[in-house]
Amino acid sequence: MNRLPTSEELLASAISGLRHAELTGVMIGEEHLVFGANDRARSLLRLDEIPAQGISWVAMTPPEYQGGDDRAIVDAIKYGVSRWFRKEFVVGDGERIGLDLVVIATSTDPFRWIAFLREAGSSPLPVRQSSSQLRRVHPSRSDDAMFRFARRLAGAATLRDVVTAVDRLAAHSLGCAYVNFALATEHDTLRIHHVPSADPLIAERFHEIPLDTSTLLGESLLHDMCAVLTIDELEQRYPTLGTDGRSMGLTHLGAAAMHTEDGRVVGVVGLGWRDEQLVADLDRFQSVADLIGNAIDRASDSELARSMAASFQELLLPAKLAPIVGGELQVRYRAVDRAVGGDFYDVITCADSSTWLVIGDVFGHGLMASRTMAKVRFFLRASVRHRSDPSVVLEVVHDLLKAEDLHELATCLVARWDPVARELTAATAGHLPPIVHSDTAMIVPIPANPPLGVADARFDAGNVVIKIDQPTLVLFYTDGLIERRDEAIDVSIKTLASRLERHADRTLSEIADTLIAQADSNVDDDTALLLLSLVPNCNDVPQ
Amino acid sequence: MSDVSEPVNRFQVLATDDGWELAGDIDASTAPELAEAFSGALPASGVVVVDIADVTFIDSSGLRVFVDLNARMGSEMVTLRSAPRNVRRLLELTGLSSSFRFVETADD
Numbered sequence: 001m002n003r004l005p006t007s008e009e010l011l012a013s014a015i016s017g018l019r020h021a022e023l024t025g026v027m028i029g030e031e032h033l034v035f036g037a038n039d040r041a042r043s044l045l046r047l048d049e050i051p052a053q054g055i056s057w058v059a060m061t062p063p064e065y066q067g068g069d070d071r072a073i074v075d076a077i078k079y080g081v082s083r084w085f086r087k088e089f090v091v092g093d094g095e096r097i098g099l100d101l102v103v104i105a106t107s108t109d110p111f112r113w114i115a116f117l118r119e120a121g122s123s124p125l126p127v128r129q130s131s132s133q134l135r136r137v138h139p140s141r142s143d144d145a146m147f148r149f150a151r152r153l154a155g156a157a158t159l160r161d162v163v164t165a166v167d168r169l170a171a172h173s174l175g176c177a178y179v180n181f182a183l184a185t186e187h188d189t190l191r192i193h194h195v196p197s198a199d200p201l202i203a204e205r206f207h208e209i210p211l212d213t214s215t216l217l218g219e220s221l222l223h224d225m226c227a228v229l230t231i232d233e234l235e236q237r238y239p240t241l242g243t244d245g246r247s248m249g250l251t252h253l254g255a256a257a258m259h260t261e262d263g264r265v266v267g268v269v270g271l272g273w274r275d276e277q278l279v280a281d282l283d284r285f286q287s288v289a290d291l292i293g294n295a296i297d298r299a300s301d302s303e304l305a306r307s308m309a310a311s312f313q314e315l316l317l318p319a320k321l322a323p324i325v326g327g328e329l330q331v332r333y334r335a336v337d338r339a340v341g342g343d344f345y346d347v348i349t350c351a352d353s354s355t356w357l358v359i360g361d362v363f364g365h366g367l368m369a370s371r372t373m374a375k376v377r378f379f380l381r382a383s384v385r386h387r388s389d390p391s392v393v394l395e396v397v398h399d400l401l402k403a404e405d406l407h408e409l410a411t412c413l414v415a416r417w418d419p420v421a422r423e424l425t426a427a428t429a430g431h432l433p434p435i436v437h438s439d440t441a442m443i444v445p446i447p448a449n450p451p452l453g454v455a456d457a458r459f460d461a462g463n464v465v466i467k468i469d470q471p472t473l474v475l476f477y478t479d480g481l482i483e484r485r486d487e488a489i490d491v492s493i494k495t496l497a498s499r500l501e502r503h504a505d506r507t508l509s510e511i512a513d514t515l516i517a518q519a520d521s522n523v524d525d526d527t528a529l530l531l532l533s534l535v536p537n538c539n540d541v542p543q
Numbered sequence: 544m545s546d547v548s549e550p551v552n553r554f555q556v557l558a559t560d561d562g563w564e565l566a567g568d569i570d571a572s573t574a575p576e577l578a579e580a581f582s583g584a585l586p587a588s589g590v591v592v593v594d595i596a597d598v599t600f601i602d603s604s605g606l607r608v609f610v611d612l613n614a615r616m617g618s619e620m621v622t623l624r625s626a627p628r629n630v631r632r633l634l635e636l637t638g639l640s641s642s643f644r645f646v647e648t649a650d651d
Contacts, residue, residue: 363607365571407614409607411637430637448638451606455614457642485552485568485600488629489636525602 062090076105076113080371149173149288153295159193162295166269167195174288175278176271178250181258181292182209182217183267190217190268202244214240216255221268226256226286228279245272252279256286258293266293322349326419328533329357330512334480334519334526341526342369342410343478346377348384353419356384356393359476359530360412360431363451372408375401376452380414390414391427391449395459398429398452409453413446413476422536424466424474429459432482432493436466437473441501443493472534473511475500480527481519508533552599556580561590562622566597569605577605581612589619592646596625601633613642620644 061069065087075082082103088096103115149169156162171179180198182190188211194203213219215238220227229237231245234253245253250272257265269289273279280288321329324347331345342362349355358380362369376397383396394414401408413434415426426434426444430451434444447461466474475496482492499518503511512531519527554567556577569577585591591612613621622644626634634640 361603363603363610365604407611409603409610411603428638430639432636448636450638450642451610454610454639454642456618457638461638479602483602489632 062088062096072101072103072115073111073113076103077111080105080368150291153291156295156299159296159299162292162299163193163195165295166292167197170269170271170288170292174271174280174285175273175275176254176280177274178248178272179269180206181267181269181296182221183296184211184221188212190215190221192217192270199248202248205244214238216253217268217270220255221257221265224257224265226254226282226289228252228254228282228285248272249274251276254280254285256282256289258289258296260290260293260297264297266297317344318346321347322355324349324355324417324419324532325353326422326535327355327417328508328535330508330531331529332512332516332531333528334516341365341480342373343480343526343528344373344377345476345528345530346380347530348381350384354388355417355419356380356390357415357417357474357476357530357532358412359478359528360410360429360452361478361528363409363411368408372401372410372453375404375408376410376412380412384416388416389427389463390416390425391459391461391463394427394429394449394452398449398454398457398459401453402455407453407455409451411451415474415476417532417534422468424468424534425463426466427461427463432477432479435475435477435493435497435500437475437497437500437504438470441497441504443497468534468536470536473500473504473508474532474534475515476530476532477515478526478528480525481515481529483525558583559592559594561586561588562592562594564594564597566599568600569598569608570600570602571604574604574608578608578611581608581615585616589616590622591616591619592622592624594624595630596627598627598630601630606633606637606639610639610642622646624648 068085068087072082072085082101084100084102086098086100088098090096099117101115101117103113106112106114149165149172152165152169153162156165166179166181171177178198180192180194182192185191185208189208190211191208192206194206209215209218211218211221213222216227216229216234219225219238230252231250234245252273254271254273255268258267258269260266269292271280271285317333321331329347331347333343333345335341342364344358344360344362346358347355348358358377360373360376362372362376364372379397379400380393383393383400387393387396394412397412401410410429411431412429413426413431414428415424415434417424426446427449428446429449433446436442436444444464444466446464449459449461450457477496482489482496484492496515499515500511503514506514508531512529515529515531516527552567554569554573554576555565557564558580563580565577567573593609593612609621620643623630624646625648626645631640631645634643
């Protein structure tokens with residue numbers, strides 16, 4: 001199938017390539033600085049005799065590889081990250097140096113990027129065929145168990161899922177009594193992951209072992225082997241090991257290096273059998289090991305991509321909120337574990353004592369959603385500086401977003417609080433209506449513009465002005481706070497309004513906590529709320 | 544695969560002469576399938592009708608797919624047939640109702 005990769009998939013592959021690579025170099029690119037940087041590199045390397053145009057990477061790239069750079073840049077602009085690609089540089093005497101590169105965009109306008117280089121085809125561990133001097137035993141079991149195991153592993157999203165699947169099904173599909181797997185750490189040790197059903201005493205004793213050839217696990221990983229030994233052979237070959245296998249009643253022990261789809265070794269799986277008749281043949285053992293290796297690789301990549309996107313999102317939300325003249329503010333944000341949403345908020349205080357309040361929701365999830373969110377927030381911050389009309393601000397942001405032609409969409413509610421006029425002026429780009437509470441809770445209908453970024457959309461819906469004559473609560477929120485599939489959306493919003501009314505006499509922080517806690521935890525969407533308490537300054541009230 | 548729990552309102556997409564017929568929940572998990580269906584060739588008439596009578600839920604991932612289809616059509620708008628009240632209301636709230644043409648039955 002010729003599907004385009006998602007940015008998460010590209011990022012995962014970039015990260016996985018980086019994690020296992022011995023990096024040769026890192027390049028950071030900012031287009032307009034490249035020539036200056038090249039000049040400096042020239043004088044630093046005493047290469048002044050090279051013509052003043054500087055060092056030309058393009059000239060060093062043979063024609064058959066020039067398309068690769070362009071494609072990577074297009075990828076990076078489009079997805080934030082490129083595919084790994086190979087290229088060669090021609091150096092002084094016509095010699096060619098091969099490199100693998102991946103380009104990650106750090107900003108689109110101006111285009112900035114960072115590229116990681118590794119030696120072409122470098123692999124972190126020696127890859128060798130299964131050792132033949134080790135014993136091979138041949139019984140077999142039904143393939144049904146294997147099939148179920150593979151299916152279960154395919155759904156594993158975290159390392160814990162993998163461990164659980166191994167616990168339930170690996171032992172069954174290989175007929176063994178004992179199973180664990182081990183991953184190499186950065187400190188030349190093997191970290192052993194025991195399955196939950198493992199003997200707790202063994203699990204405690206074998207937590208981390210040195211990564212060398214003094215153990216079956218270590219040797220299998222370092223020499224990329226798959227082997228099964230009798231307990232006698234084991235004790236003979238690895239004399240420093242204790243007799244735990246024997247005391248557990250095991251007759252055979254095996255280990256196999258686990259590979260990823262592209263042939264990298266990610267760790268080693270260890271097994272023990274109590275019955276010679278059940279000992280798996282090496283091919284089957286190796287297949288199971290590779291199934292686990294693949295699942296671990298995918299799980300750690302997606303965990304990494306998720307946690308990167310989550311930290312990105314956290315970085316993009318304001319860390320500190322400025323005080324508001326004539327008001328108080330509480331914000332809450334609840335992330336979901338399995339995906340990164342695109343909810344955002346912002347509070348911008350201006351020199352004229354007015355405050356801008358923003359809440360929004362990017363259409364989509366993951367890193368790309370974070371990128372759109374960052375853009376919308378920065379565009380908003382820039383455009384409120386010289387404007388006081390929320391609907392105009394939204395239109396400006398809409399135009400800026402549309403101009404990039406990346407089909408990024410976001411709903412957004414923007415309001416400007418003017419403490420002197422005691423007015424809250426609000427405009428919306430397809431976002432959920434705010435709820436205002438003074439005596440009773442009221443949903444404030446605002447004529448809706450389409451979401452930011454929609455092609456051919458007209459922004460002519462205008463503002464709504466809310467007069468604040470008495471202490472008032474204002475609630476902005478995203479759909480995670482109301483999303484109920486079995487209920488009409490207006491009913492859900494009304495329910496939220498009555499919830500606000502019910503808790504209105506509590507402190508602002510308590511109300512915010514209560515509302516976010518009541519958000520349906522089944523909803524697989526992040527949730528943000530912004531709760532404002534406005535108190536008109538009595539001294540200003542004309543008598 | 545009976546051990547995998549299915550959502551209550553299973554998503555379905557069916558190609559018709561003038562567009563598509565959809566049913567079930569359109570959310571982050573089903574929107575990619577819809578996007579793939581919509582990425583196919585558009586009817587030669589230039590008029591695209593999407594019957595959404597049996598659509599039970601749409602979230603922003605689903606709306607996005609409709610907005611993208613609309614963008615592909617250029618100046619022509621996508622026609623939504625038999626939009627359930629809740630879907631129509633969501634389009635109003637999100638300011639998107641003027642981006643689509645609504646018709647009630649197949650005879651319109």
